[in-house]
Amino acid sequence: MTSILLRSALKRDAGRAIRSFSSESTPARKVAVLGAAGGIGQPLALLMKLNPLVSSLSLYDIAGTPGVAADVGHINTRAVVAGFVGEDQLGEALKGADVVIIPAGVPRKPGMTRDDLFNINAGIVKGLCTAIAKYCPEAIVNMISNPVNSTVPIAAEVFKKAGTYDEKKLFGVTTLDVVRAKTFYAGRAKVPVEGVNVPVVGGHAGITILPLFSQATPATNALGAEDIKALTKRTQEGGTEVVEAKAGKGSATLSMAYAGAVFADACLKGLNGVPDVVECTFVQSTVTELPFFASKVRLGKNGVEEVLGLGPLSDFEKEGLEALKPELKASIEKGIKFAREN
Ligand SMILES: NC(=O)C1=CN([C@@H]2O[C@H](COP(=O)(O)OP(=O)(O)OC[C@H]3O[C@@H](n4cnc5c(N)ncnc54)[C@H](O)[C@@H]3O)[C@@H](O)[C@H]2O)C=CC1
Numbered sequence: 390m391t392s393i394l395l396r397s398a399l400k401r402d403a404g405r406a407i408r409s410f411s412s413e414s415t416p417a418r419k420v421a422v423l424g425a426a427g428g429i430g431q432p433l434a435l436l437m438k439l440n441p442l443v444s445s446l447s448l449y450d451i452a453g454t455p456g457v458a459a460d461v462g463h464i465n466t467r468a469v470v471a472g473f474v475g476e477d478q479l480g481e482a483l484k485g486a487d488v489v490i491i492p493a494g495v496p497r498k499p500g501m502t503r504d505d506l507f508n509i510n511a512g513i514v515k516g517l518c519t520a521i522a523k524y525c526p527e528a529i530v531n532m533i534s535n536p537v538n539s540t541v542p543i544a545a546e547v548f549k550k551a552g553t554y555d556e557k558k559l560f561g562v563t564t565l566d567v568v569r570a571k572t573f574y575a576g577r578a579k580v581p582v583e584g585v586n587v588p589v590v591g592g593h594a595g596i597t598i599l600p601l602f603s604q605a606t607p608a609t610n611a612l613g614a615e616d617i618k619a620l621t622k623r624t625q626e627g628g629t630e631v632v633e634a635k636a637g638k639g640s641a642t643l644s645m646a647y648a649g650a651v652f653a654d655a656c657l658k659g660l661n662g663v664p665d666v667v668e669c670t671f672v673q674s675t676v677t678e679l680p681f682f683a684s685k686v687r688l689g690k691n692g693v694e695e696v697l698g699l700g701p702l703s704d705f706e707k708e709g710l711e712a713l714k715p716e717l718k719a720s721i722e723k724g725i726k727f728a729r730e731n
């Protein structure tokens with residue numbers, strides 16, 4: 390009897406110790422999701438609520454967030470959840486945010502390119518970034534809204550105009566390209582996906598997505614040139630594959646929420662001083678002559694710690710790199726022009 394009581398007392402104390410360890414040693418971090426009631430926003434809100442690095446989760450949308458916040462808020466994890474709806478509440482949603490994730494905007498339907506979303510999403514992103522500059526100018530911004538190749542330059546221009554631009558804190562989320570490249574490579578090379586790594590560079594649309602399978606690990610000689618070509622094409626068209634399969638009901642939401650959560654977790658780890666956090670992401674860059682480019686980036690306490698180079702490329706990848714530049718350049722310039730003129 391005594392030993393049963395002792396065991397349960399020890400268990401209780403261990404539980405207390407774990408609780409006080411996690412609240413004392415893990416810094417408070419507020420994450421805001423803008424577009425939180427959408428196809429990506431809802432599962433992303435769920436995944437961020439499950440992340441022990443988040444202490445406050447702010448869910449904002451133009452409609453529907455009170456329900457999402459009430460639902461997700463009942464989960465017994467650390468983050469305290471609050472829902473905000475409508476522009477009047479945007480400031481409150483953003484105040485004190487360490488990381489702002491933006492999946493707000495319209496998704497593609499079959500037959501559309503990501504650039505076809507520009508006319509609607511450019512204005513949405515511009516409005517949200519104007520509010521970020523006002524209410525949480527020091528936050529890290531993770532841009533998911535498409536076309537990422539243009540929305541990131543739009544955000545940069547808005548922040549420059551407001552005098553708050555910090556190139557170390559603005560990221561285009563290209564993690565889904567990496568997630569797909571890993572999955573497709575593992576399937577074709579017949580290796581366990583958990584150990585696979587594939588850098589993906591360039592941008593986030595069609596041929597601007599350039600997976601570097603020559604650098605994939607674990608390396609394999611099971612794949613020939615035709616396999617690499619097919620894997621590259623499938624990665625570049627991964628978004629379209631989902632859009633077509635959903636047949637008018639939108640684009641990738643669940644895999645994107647997963648990818649967005651992976652990238653946000655990496656940003657939080659960087660902020661918290663975890664060493665050697667490296668992810669591919671679309672940032673201001675001098676890796677090529679283009680002002681923004683996706684490549685491996687080391688994340689740290691201030692956001693970008695180091696933009697890493699491309700490493701050795703195969704001839705096929707070198708060709709892909711040259712081929713993507715004109716399209717990526719045009720998309721970047723389109724974003725900058727929009728932000729300057731509107
Ligand atoms: N970076 C990437 O790899 C990916 C990006 N995307 C993009 O993410 C965006 C969102 O996709 P889904 O969630 O499927 O769309 P959705 O239509 O399901 O959700 C979008 C949400 O944004 C909200 N919204 C619209 N205007 C807003 C504003 N001014 N402020 C706050 N919220 C606003 C809507 O109310 C809606 O709840 C699309 O642009 C899509 O192309 C999608 C998949 C992958």
Ligand SMILES: O=C([O-])CC(=O)C(=O)O
Pocket residue numbers: 496497503535565627628629631632640641
């Ligand atoms: O394809 C789309 O429109 C959505 C997206 O960016 C992706 O799934 O990679």
